[in-house]
Amino acid sequence: MTLTALLLSRLQFAFTISFHIIFPSFSIGVAAWLTVLEALYLATGRPAYRLVFEFWLKIFGLVFGLGVVSGIVMAFQFGTNWSELSRTTGSIQGVLLSYETFTAFALEASFFGILVFGRPRVAPWFYLFSTAMVTLGTSLSSFWIMVNNSWMQVPVGYVVKDGIYIPSDWAAIIFSPVVWVRFPHMLIASYLTGAFCVAATGAWYLLRREFAVEGQIMLRMGLYLAAILVPTQLFFGHLTGDYVHHYQPAKFAAIEGRWHDEQPASEVLIGIPDSVSEADHYAISIPILGSLIGSLSFHSKEVGLTDFPPQDRPPVVIPFFSFRIMVGCGLVMLMLACAGSYLSFKERLERNRLLLWLIFLSFPLPFIAILTGWFTAEVGRQPWTVYGLLRTTDAVTPFLTSRAALVSLVVFGAVYSFIFAFGIYYIYQLLRAGPVGRLVLPPPAAVPNRPMSVVDTNPRHLAAGE
């Protein structure tokens, strides 16, 4: 395989957006968690809730900041590397993403300022309201992103004029049924990310026999929430599969590893898809289950990849495996959430160190699930950028040289790795230190547009209360 500008641009986009998605998905979840904590604090007046709130607010600030920094690149990348896409679909995609920027700026930035400074200056209900608005802002951000991406998956509400995609029906674009399946799927994934990170942090403190009260709050609330959310997520995951089955049969066949039409279809649990022999090697499959999953029927005919001409087929290996990794992570999370919630309800979890260890080590699972889920959706959409309309080969900047693309990939790779290695190390330090000491007043320098400044409290304050 030669390193063409197209391939390098795809790698660069995949790399930068994978790096970026980690931070917003975490901050959406943590924002919701902060709202719940603040509401509980207002309702019960328990100081522990307040302490946990202040602790997670610091982490939220740092993660939010890293998300902002990595997001700036995204605003430019469509134009630099995908100029044909941005030229032809800008009237739709550009508008949707501009809404993302404007709403995010208005809600997140302004109300985040109140979260940082405002506690002494505003009424408690208003502080809670501000927390909820930050949560709304982060959720709306992801809403516009999902509207945009769903339009690329299943384009609706447009007409083509002189090769340009012109919006003809905004309501159809925004209220597309695909949006309202995929947006909840992504939103719940973010909440699950928050829930598992919180529960894992709590488990870590209990294992270290520190911060018992705070650790228990984190562990329990995280697990209970996850126990409700994981089944809901499986349901929305199923709905997402239905839309793929209906609108993107080639992607569905690739995910299933199904090469030929089958009736009734079997389900390949695991195997090694091979596009040369058009078969799965070492496959373990279950008869009829494929029809059941695809069409909720015992005898439906399910479509195979060979129905599509080779130039219209997506790559198979990446969607096939990443889908299975995502589902696998989901099932492990389901077991952990159920077992943990049950033992916690019975007051036996604190003594079960094995399960605590498993919960502690589970924090990467939601991130892996989100990344592999996106790999499935995006790689499975190939060879199209806008499904059925614009091929990826026609979306890339036509005059981009592989030399320029290679330089940018290397530079972004180096800068991101460098910056985020430090950022993640710093988050780790905060988590390790834990919710220590007395309540710390916000530093006078912290400001809405500089979210990372929340964490810059002078360490002396913390030590004083220990």
Place this chain on the structure above:
Amino acid sequence: MALYWVFVLAVAVLLYVLLDGFDLGIGILFGPTRDESQRRAMLHAVSPIWDGNETWLVVVGVVLWGAFPIVYATLLSALYLPLLVMLAGLILRGVAFEFRYKTQRLRWIWDAGFAVGSLLAAFIQGMTVGALVQGLPIASGRYVGGEFGWFSPFAVLCGVGLCLGYALLGACWLVQKCEGDTRDLAYRLIPRLSVGLMIFLIAVLTYALYKDFPVMGRWLDRPWLFVFPAIGIVAAIALIASVRRRNDGTPFTMVVVIFAAAFGTLAISFWPYMIPFAITIDQAAATHSSLAFMFWGEGLFIFPLMLLYTVVNLRVFRGKITANSPDY
């Protein structure tokens, strides 16, 4: 409707240039400054607001894409390598605010990142303006210049010029925000930077006349355009006077007026082109349904809110910073 979005875009670009201009400028001045307390004072003078300033760049990006997709696609892809350098520079300087106080041993890395990142970002922005003035190689609405089609001695001259301009803006901000030796340092720098900028302006003008750029023709067609340079000259005189009288508040305002006059000059000599002299506003504007959809939500409500928010944020952090300001 297209005009409204041209207006929003113009406001966003001008705000970006003015706001991020002074904090990039401080980044440029930060490099040659060796004294730690002066370095701290410089950072303190911008750290509460730099992030908000940079948000306007993202706003420029998305408004361009949504309202004028062709301009977004053409400009960004044509300026592939310069934009890469600018983004890397902005990221490096942005995290320096947060990371430099976390370490003693590695502080030099973040300090270097802050200074070099600021310098690169400013240089690229100036070079972009230079490339636009000279005219990008565009044939029938497509960029045809290749990897380095934006490069020219004139563009480099403009890049250096904007670095000087931003540094001047930064120095005036320091005069307004700081006291003691940082302020004195800034006062010493202002005349030098002003002279440097003046020399550069003359060089640019001579070069443009010599090469007979198409933009010069517009000046002869529209003599009233000279109002803007005239405002600039008046502001420059006021700047000199205020520096002599050590009137801390005035220099920054005057340089803002100079920048606004320069921006007005450029904008009106380009009019009605968005990429001179290849793509006009009408050619570039997205379809009415897109512009209207943007207008009724973000245009009518959120944009004024953002302006208000910027004003409030600047007001909250007005006044001098003092020696015992907390460390960030």
